[in-house]
Amino acid sequence: MVHSDDKTGNHPEPPTEDNSEPERIPVMQQILDNPFLLLFLGITIPAVFYVIWGIMEIVHIPIAK
Amino acid sequence: MSISPPQEQLWWNEPIPKSELIWITTAFLWGLVMFFAMIYWHIAGEQNLSNEAYRTTPEAFAAKTEAMIAKYKVREEGGYPVVHPLPGEDVYLIGRLWQWWPILELEKDQTYRLHISSMDYMHGFSLQPVNINLQILPGYDMVLTVTPDKTGELGIVCNEFCGIGHHTMLGRLYVVDHP
Amino acid sequence: MATNEQYRICPATGLRIYRSAENLIKANAVVAVVFLAVGGLFGFMVAMTRWKAIHLLPAKWFYLVLTAHGLDVLVVWIIFFEMAVLYFASAVLLNCRLATPKLAWTGFALMLIGAVVTNIAVLQGGSSVMFTSYVPMRAAPHFYLGIILFAVGALIGCFIFLGTLIIAKQERTYKGSIPLVTFGALTAAIIAIFTIATGAIILIPTFLWSLGYISHIDPLVYRTIWWAFGHSSQQINVAAHISIWYLIAAVIFGAKPLSEKVSRFAFLLYILFLQLASAHHLLVDPGISSEWKIFNTSYAMYLAVLGSMIHGLTVPGSIEAAQRRKGYNNGLFEWLRKAPWGNPAFSGMFLSLILFGFLGGISGVVMGVEQINLIMHNTLYVPGHFHATVVAGTTLAFMAVTYLLIPLIFQRELILPGWARVQPYLFGLGAGGISVFMMGAGTLGVPRRHWDISMADAQLPYDFPGAANLMMGLNGMSAVLATLGGFIFIVVVVGSLLFGKRIAVGTTEAASGSGQPAASAVGRYGSAEAPAVPGTLAMVGVFFITFILYYFVNWKYLAEIWPLR
Helix, strand or coil: CCHHHHCCCCCCCCCCCCCCCHHHHCCCHHHHCHHHHHHHHHHHHHHHHHHHHHHHHHHCCCCCC | CCCCCCCCCCCCCCCCHHHHHHHHHHHHHHHHHHHHHHHHHHHHCCCCCCCCCCEEEHHHHHHHHHHHHHHHHHEEEEEEEEECCCCCCCCEEEECCCCEEEEEEEEEECCEEEEEEECCCCCEEEEECCEEEEEEEECCEEEEEEEECCCCCEEEECCCCCCCCCCCCCEEEEEEEEC | CCCCEEECCCCCCCCCEEHHHHHHHHHHHHHHHHHHHHEEEHHHHHHHHCCCCCCCCCCHHHHHHHHHHHHHHHHHHHHHHHHHHHHHHHHHHHCCCCCCCCHHHHHHHHHHHHHHHHHHHHCCCCCCCCCCCCCCCCCCCCHHHHHHHHHHHHHHHHHHHHHHHHHHHHHHCCCCCCCCCHHHHHHHHHHHHHHHHHHHHHHHHHHHHHCCCCCCCCCHHHHHHHHHHHHHHHHHHHHHHHHHHHHHHHHHCEEEEEEEEHHHHHHHHHHHHHHHHHHHHHHHCCCCCCCHHHHHHHHHHHHHHHHHHHHHHHHHHHHHHHHHHHCCCCCHHHHCCCCCCCCCCHHHHHHHHHHHHHHHHHHHHHHCCHHHHHHHHEEEEHHHHHHHHHHHHHHHHHHHHHHHHHCCCCCCCCCCHHHHHHHHHHHHHHHHHHHHHHHHHHHHCCEEECCCCCCCCCCCCCCCCHHEEEEEEEEHHHHHHHHHHHHHHHHHHHHHHHHHHHHCCCCCCCCCCCCCCCCCCCCCCCCCCCCCHHHHHHHHHHHHHHHHHHHHHHHHHHHCCCCCC
């Protein structure tokens, strides 16, 4: 899902329609432009830190004597 | 505009305006202050909820409570036993449809291990007017080490919905001076 | 990209609007508003029962109506409207056709059936278990089934949003990155997918348990996973209504973000950390460690709060920058004074921003401090907080954007513009009052979800301070104002849809081959200059001081309760 639609670029000095800009897209911008990577992160982080960690805490509650 | 694609295609390379930079820094530092405040209070503060809890069953918890009542009951009020346990003892409180059982009588400035559990649905332990609020679940024995610091007659309100009689579920707790 | 789908060009914005997306936006928005009316009416009855002088409903009805109120407004109204927002932010803002409209209609039907089934279950009387439906209290099986169907329908909507993003990219209907508002909607969709997944994980077993196929569901596990659903569902709102703030600022002022990078990064912080705040509900539960509580309740060191505080600067800041470019440059606040306060889309949006920040934001963070939660958990402070976020924040923002959608999507002029003009103020004042007075009662210890705080029927009665009854009375009066505001909203919206003057229909044509994307109607300005926004900085300064003071006052209150460990 790496961005490659510079073709229709919109730069201060507009390149011709099909001449893609050689300038590299910054990594953070590539991440923010990638909805499925964001979806993965947005599900994994709360699933690990909130749900899984939380359930492990509950499982480890000892039995009363 | 916010509703059209960014004009500058490599927007990540744009500089951040100074006003935003100031605010982001301030807000981030404030977040750190608030984060470490919770940790600090665990070290220096006196009001921290214990994480001590045990799995139990309504039957086992009720048996412990009845044993405590039999041992320390001092009188009765409106059908409720009033229990005056020795300081430092394990004290048990049952939440059930729709009462907090029994009435506890604790001594001021003494420390108790207070166990609370539910016999049926979830209940909310809400000690008033001190305003200590806890979630009470069936099957879990929650233990807190409390030190009442003022004498008086306190109410225990249920603040988790537990059915049609929820609003009648009240208990009582006395804090008295050391005899 | 050849498609024969019908579209028209919106004369006001130059956006290309496809018929299928338009119809879905209309249907979802209309159903949303219907449920807002129903749920709002239930809420009014709740407030009238809590008002001691009126004490409207008997206990059985109070708990039933409270359950229905929570479900209809916290879930049904909000999520239906969010579906409309998702379709708008993808198909309309990206000039694109909607992915698989037929499937979108299936999702819509599932949501509608689910909402109706759950409402029937509640109104039948056997499912007064509150919105949270904590086990082991049992509702009728179709209560859970309805929520599950609704959630599946909403999940379909989220995937259609993502599918539309793919189509727009493939068909190059936009250049570069997606607009900020669409990115905000993407944030909402991602949180929604997590929300719905956790909802399914817990509600499907609970449904089977209600049928007797599963013998036991652990109550603490239920609470933990249910809140990943219940709290995150409200975090969808935050992402959605902040997107709407940006949207309204763009449409009314032509505002552009001060910096794309900062605003998007703030949304990224939401995607990564906002859902962790589900832990706010478990801070006084037994047996979960303080490490878990502190990490999750603080959204990983308050990084999502940082996101909100950033939006709190950049949304008004973008308006200030746009206004200053138009020449409203005198003093700190001319840009704000000269804003169109008579336009309900703007006044609603700005009130939403202020009320959400000052009332909802600050109270949420304070209540979410691990230890301070001890003096607030399950008191009326909690509904006080979330009426500031969900009613004064989200609902008011959704109302404000509806005033824009009626001409844009429904192509009708507003009827009763005078009524519409006062509506946000009435509703905002009412919702603000509701939350302030409930929070006030909560600090006095008044429990939530409680029919009679005078405890008349209790064997061991307890008297709350007289101020508690005063608070509940003021809460009732605020609810009257909010209900009036809500009523005017419904009248204006429904009336405009039925009787509003039709706006000249934009060109309707079949899409021909590769139509050039419609140019934005709003002029451009250089992005290089960094606009100064002193007025906004002054506002966030006031906010910050309020935040700090209120935060430390509550530590002081906490220090006064019994020592416990």
